[in-house]
Amino acid sequence: MRYDDPELRERLAAEYVLGTMPSRARRRFDRLIAADPVLARMVGDWADRLAPLDDATPAEAPRARVWRAIEARIAVAGAAPAATVPDPWFRSLAFWRGLAIAASLAAAVLVLYVALFAGRAPSPTVVAVLAGHGGEPGWVGLTGPRPGEVSFSAVAPPPEPKPHAFELWGIAGGPPRSLGLLPQQSGEAVALRAARLPPPGGVLAVSLEPAGGSPTGLPTGPVLYQGKVLVRAP
Amino acid sequence: MKIADPDTAPASALRLQKLIGAAARRDRAAFTALYTLTSAKLFGVALRILRQRQSAEEALQESFVAIWQRAGDYEPARGSAMGWLVTIVRHCAIDQLRRSTARPESRTAPEEALTALAAAGSADSGAELRALQHCLDELDEQPRRAVLLAYCYGLTREELAARLEVPVGTVKSWLRRSLERLQKCLEG
Numbered sequence: 001m002r003y004d005d006p007e008l009r010e011r012l013a014a015e016y017v018l019g020t021m022p023s024r025a026r027r028r029f030d031r032l033i034a035a036d037p038v039l040a041r042m043v044g045d046w047a048d049r050l051a052p053l054d055d056a057t058p059a060e061a062p063r064a065r066v067w068r069a070i071e072a073r074i075a076v077a078g079a080a081p082a083a084t085v086p087d088p089w090f091r092s093l094a095f096w097r098g099l100a101i102a103a104s105l106a107a108a109v110l111v112l113y114v115a116l117f118a119g120r121a122p123s124p125t126v127v128a129v130l131a132g133h134g135g136e137p138g139w140v141g142l143t144g145p146r147p148g149e150v151s152f153s154a155v156a157p158p159p160e161p162k163p164h165a166f167e168l169w170g171i172a173g174g175p176p177r178s179l180g181l182l183p184q185q186s187g188e189a190v191a192l193r194a195a196r197l198p199p200p201g202g203v204l205a206v207s208l209e210p211a212g213g214s215p216t217g218l219p220t221g222p223v224l225y226q227g228k229v230l231v232r233a234p
Numbered sequence: 235m236k237i238a239d240p241d242t243a244p245a246s247a248l249r250l251q252k253l254i255g256a257a258a259r260r261d262r263a264a265f266t267a268l269y270t271l272t273s274a275k276l277f278g279v280a281l282r283i284l285r286q287r288q289s290a291e292e293a294l295q296e297s298f299v300a301i302w303q304r305a306g307d308y309e310p311a312r313g314s315a316m317g318w319l320v321t322i323v324r325h326c327a328i329d330q331l332r333r334s335t336a337r338p339e340s341r342t343a344p345e346e347a348l349t350a351l352a353a354a355g356s357a358d359s360g361a362e363l364r365a366l367q368h369c370l371d372e373l374d375e376q377p378r379r380a381v382l383l384a385y386c387y388g389l390t391r392e393e394l395a396a397r398l399e400v401p402v403g404t405v406k407s408w409l410r411r412s413l414e415r416l417q418k419c420l421e422g
Binding site for chain 2: 010011014015018019022023026037040041044045047049050051052054055056059061063065066067069070
């Protein structure tokens with residue numbers, strides 16, 4: 001379609017705002033608007049022409065959980081707006097800030113585990129705690145069950161719909177490396193070779209991915225949980 | 235008469251502009267304030283289109299995530315802040331409506347609401363709504379209904395054709411001519 005005809009542009013801007021443009025055409029138009037300030041202005045004018053119709057619609061407060069869900073999602077989206085070409089999350093400031101919260105939580109969970117396992121032999125060591133943005137633990141990495149292994153047990157994984165997967169990533173300087181998928185049922189665990197984990201201080205992150213894991217070999221979904229490797233696993 | 239300071243009035247255009255600008259700079263507090271000031275109105279709009287609280291809440295959630303992500307795209311020169319917000323919410327709600335499978339009965343838009351909307355010069359409406367109502371009144375009845383059903387309830391061209399019992403091509407030309415006439419009338 002030619003987008004340089006002023007009448008056509010005006011008509012498309014109007015139908016874009018009215019809502020009668022097919023969804024796929026509208027998304028294409030969204031990209032045009034982002035690159036064309038004059039077209040964006042036409043759209044804005046149409047929105048303002050028709051907006052008074054919304055004044056007649058009664059306002060109604062949404063439930064508090066809507067805001068909680070938005071907050072959780074923008075915490076994950078962090079400093080990477082999707083409209084521009086986003087920096088990957090592992091380079092975003094919000095991610096590293098979130099890590100500080102996760103680290104302090106890890107200490108708390110560590111105390112808990114020491115309390116739970118004290119006096120038992122052989123006692124597993126906490127290698128990492130993967131915490132959500134609110135600080136809630138999702139998975140804990142413990143040494144074992146065999147020497148040279150670390151098992152990640154689901155403590156309270158989020159109730160995401162089943163076609164999704166939680167993928168664990170290790171970051172030590174370079175791009176994230178996949179460490180595999182994490183169990184989704186509380187109490188389940190998956191063991192991996194300790195040598196694959198980043199060294200102590202290295203970062204672990206859990207992203208939400210399509211079933212079967214990231215199709216690209218790099219995280220594609222939001223990071224929901226993160227933590228640091230606390231000790232070198234034997 | 236008390237004159238509201240445009241900068242401190244609860245949801246003044248200027249205040250919303252500033253909050254969107256701050257949200258673009260990743261200011262969470264500003265984004266929270268933006269939600270507090272606008273969510274009830276925007277939820278009303280989503281609810282009008284989707285009819286069900288659950289879906290309207292999902293659309294509102296999608297919208298605010300998009301608003302956070304796209305805040306940097308908004309510029310005051312591109313129209314009012316509320317117009318920008320409403321457009322995002324309506325599009326999210328319309329997408330959700332088009333995706334949903336269980337929708338036939340929810341598509342029966344109440345005619346009374348449309349009549350009320352299009353009733354020129356109701357006492358409690360603002361100057362802008364009165365001007366728009368006046369211009370809508372200048373349209374023929376069927377094309378006016380098509381415009382209102384599309385804007386207020388998110389009907390597609392095909393659904394409008396079925397609802398108004400005319401071919402899709404007729405709906406398309408009604409919409410095109412009606413929008414042209416509205417623009418002329420509002421600017422005249």
